[in-house]
Amino acid sequence: MPLIKPGQTPPSDEEKRRWPRDADGLLRALDDSTPSARRCSARDMANAENDAQRALFAAALLARLRSEHEVSVREVMLTTLVRLGDIAALSGLADCLRTDDTTLRNEVIEAMREAPAETAPIILELLGDAEPSLRVFAVNILESFRHPDVEHWLIDLISHEANVNVCASAVDVLCLTGSTASRPALLALRQRFPEEPFLQFAIDLALKRTAD
Amino acid sequence: MADISISEQDFEKFREFFYRKSGIQFDDSKRYFVDKRLIERIEATQSGSFRNYFMLLRVQASNAELQTLTNLMTVNETYFFREEYQFDSLVNSILPEIVRLKQDQKPIRIWVIPSSSGEEAYSIAIKLLECWPAINEVDVEIISSDIDTHILGQARQGLYSARSVAQMPTRYLQQYFRRVGQNWQICDALRDAVEFTRVNLSDPSDTRAYRGFDVVFCRNLLIYFDDISRKAAAETFYDALNPGGFICLGHSESMSRMSSLFRVRKFPDAIVYQKPLEAR
Incomplete structure (x- = not known):
C-alpha cells in the first residue's frame, strides 16, 4: 500500500532556524531576509511571557510594520499585535491609520475589527480624534x-x-x-x-x- | 464533599484562561456544559473549590490537568465519509494538480486537523486507495492531529460503532474492517498508514514543526474559534502548506472571512482554498 507513515516526527524548521527562540532571537529574526522566518518570529511573539516582553515585542512589530513589504508577514504581524492585547500595541496600530499607505490602513482596519473587546477603548479614542x-x-x-x-x-x-x-x-x-x-x-x-x-x-x- | 458551584466571575475567569490556552471560546449558552465539566474535575482532583482547581490549572508544571480538562471540553463527533464531496474533490482535482506541479520526489503530505477519533483521516486513506489510481505510483503521508490525547488513543485503536460507519459503502466496510461484537475494527494496514499526533493549533510551539504539507483538511473546528484565533489559525496553515498547497474547510466555513492570504479555487466537487504558487 503506497500510503506511507512518516518515519519520524514531521520535519522541523529547527535546523533551518538561524536565531534562538528567546526574546533577542525573535527580535533579530524579524529582520531576517526570508519571509517565512519573519512570519515565524512575528507569530512566536504572540506567546510573550510577561508585560515587559509584550511591550518590547509590540514596539518591535510596530517599528517593522511600516517597512514590511511582504503581505503575508504583515498579516501575521497585525494578528500578533492584536493578540498581544497590549495597550501600546493597539495604540500603535491605531497610529498606522494616520499613514498615507492605503493598503496598510485597510489591513489595520481589518485587524482591529477582529478583536472588538481589546480594541474597543482605542476605537472610542479614535471617534474623538x-x-x-x-x-x-x-x-x-x-x-x-x-x-x-x-x-x-x-x-x-x-x-x-x-x-x-x-x-x-x-x-x-x-x-x-x-x-x-x-x-x-x-x-x-x-x-x-x-x-x-x-x-x-x-x-x-x-x-x-x-x-x- | 460540600456542593461545589461555579460563580459568574469564576466562569468569566475560566473562559478567558481556556481561550488563551486553546483558542476555543465558550459563549454564554455553553455555561451549563462548562460548569458541569469543571465541577467533575474539581471533584476528581479533590480540589474542593474552583479557586483551588483554577490554581492547579495555572501552576501545574506538567499541564496534565489542563490536558485532561481539554479532553473533556472538546467536542468529538464525526463519522466516516462525512462531507464526502471534498474527498471527491481531493481525488478528482486537488491531487492531480499537485502531482502535475510537484518538482521533487517527496511524498504528498496530507494533514488532518482536528483528528477526532480518526474517521476523517481513515476515510481519506480509503478514498485514495479506492478512487485515485495514481496512488500506485505516488507515496502519500497522512498525519492526523488533535488537542485531545484521549480521542487520539481511540483513533489509533480504530474501533468504531455501527453509527460511525453507516455512511460508508458496504464494499469498503467489508474490505477494510472486521466485525468485533457490535463494533467495527479498522484493518492494521490502514492503522499503520496514518500517523496520529497531539497538536494545539493555537500554540505556535506545537505547530512550528508542521511544514511541507500539500493538503490540509480542517473542517468544523474553526467555528469554535473567535475571529482573531481563526485568522491566526489560517496564518499557521499558510506556513504549514507548500506553495500551491490546498486547504479544505467545513461546508459552513469560509477562508475569505478569515484571511486574504489564500486564493479561492472552485472545483466541480467543492470550493477549496489554495496558497499561491508564488508564495514565499
Whole structure:
C-alpha cells in the first residue's frame, strides 16, 4: 500500500532556524531576509511571557510594520499585535491609520475589527480624534465590529459631530446596523444639516431601515 | 464533599484562561456544559473549590490537568465519509494538480486537523486507495492531529460503532474492517498508514514543526474559534502548506472571512482554498 507513515516526527524548521527562540532571537529574526522566518518570529511573539516582553515585542512589530513589504508577514504581524492585547500595541496600530499607505490602513482596519473587546477603548479614542479622517476610519471599523455598544457610540457621535463626512459615514453604518433607538438622533441630525442633500438622502434611508 | 458551584466571575475567569490556552471560546449558552465539566474535575482532583482547581490549572508544571480538562471540553463527533464531496474533490482535482506541479520526489503530505477519533483521516486513506489510481505510483503521508490525547488513543485503536460507519459503502466496510461484537475494527494496514499526533493549533510551539504539507483538511473546528484565533489559525496553515498547497474547510466555513492570504479555487466537487504558487 503506497500510503506511507512518516518515519519520524514531521520535519522541523529547527535546523533551518538561524536565531534562538528567546526574546533577542525573535527580535533579530524579524529582520531576517526570508519571509517565512519573519512570519515565524512575528507569530512566536504572540506567546510573550510577561508585560515587559509584550511591550518590547509590540514596539518591535510596530517599528517593522511600516517597512514590511511582504503581505503575508504583515498579516501575521497585525494578528500578533492584536493578540498581544497590549495597550501600546493597539495604540500603535491605531497610529498606522494616520499613514498615507492605503493598503496598510485597510489591513489595520481589518485587524482591529477582529478583536472588538481589546480594541474597543482605542476605537472610542479614535471617534474623538481631532482629525476628521481618523474619525471616519473609526466609523469604518464599526461597520462590522461585534460589540454591543456600536449603535450607542454612533448615536453619541452623530449627536455632536460637526463634520459632515464623519456624520455621513456614521449614518451609513447605522443604516446597516441601527435600530429604532437611532431614530431620534437621526432626526436631529437632519435638522442640523438642512443644506446637505446627500446626508439628507442617507438619513432618510436610515430612518426607513430603522422603522419598526 | 460540600456542593461545589461555579460563580459568574469564576466562569468569566475560566473562559478567558481556556481561550488563551486553546483558542476555543465558550459563549454564554455553553455555561451549563462548562460548569458541569469543571465541577467533575474539581471533584476528581479533590480540589474542593474552583479557586483551588483554577490554581492547579495555572501552576501545574506538567499541564496534565489542563490536558485532561481539554479532553473533556472538546467536542468529538464525526463519522466516516462525512462531507464526502471534498474527498471527491481531493481525488478528482486537488491531487492531480499537485502531482502535475510537484518538482521533487517527496511524498504528498496530507494533514488532518482536528483528528477526532480518526474517521476523517481513515476515510481519506480509503478514498485514495479506492478512487485515485495514481496512488500506485505516488507515496502519500497522512498525519492526523488533535488537542485531545484521549480521542487520539481511540483513533489509533480504530474501533468504531455501527453509527460511525453507516455512511460508508458496504464494499469498503467489508474490505477494510472486521466485525468485533457490535463494533467495527479498522484493518492494521490502514492503522499503520496514518500517523496520529497531539497538536494545539493555537500554540505556535506545537505547530512550528508542521511544514511541507500539500493538503490540509480542517473542517468544523474553526467555528469554535473567535475571529482573531481563526485568522491566526489560517496564518499557521499558510506556513504549514507548500506553495500551491490546498486547504479544505467545513461546508459552513469560509477562508475569505478569515484571511486574504489564500486564493479561492472552485472545483466541480467543492470550493477549496489554495496558497499561491508564488508564495514565499
